[in-house]
Amino acid sequence: MRIAEIIFEVTESDEGGYEARALGHSIFTQGDDWNDLKAMVRDAVLCRFDEGSAPRAIRLHLTRKDAIAL
Secondary structure: OOOOEEEEEEEEOOOOOEEEEEOOOOOEEEEOOHHHHHHHHHHHHHHHOOOOOOOOEEEEEEEOOOOOOO
16 A cells, blocks of 8 residues: 655754654655755655555655753
8 A cells, every 4th residue: 555655854964964754654864955855755655665656746854953951
């Protein structure tokens, strides 16, 4: 059965660029910039799923690590 979409949690890498981890799947990738990340995520998804079973859409959720002192 083909899933409708796959969701990635994206964080900014400490070394620069971005890291993306799929929720509910064993897929992780990274990119030097946003456009590179999108290409890497697409490639990783296509490598993970058999032809015809890849999700119809990929959703990227960018999260930021931030601390607030009280």
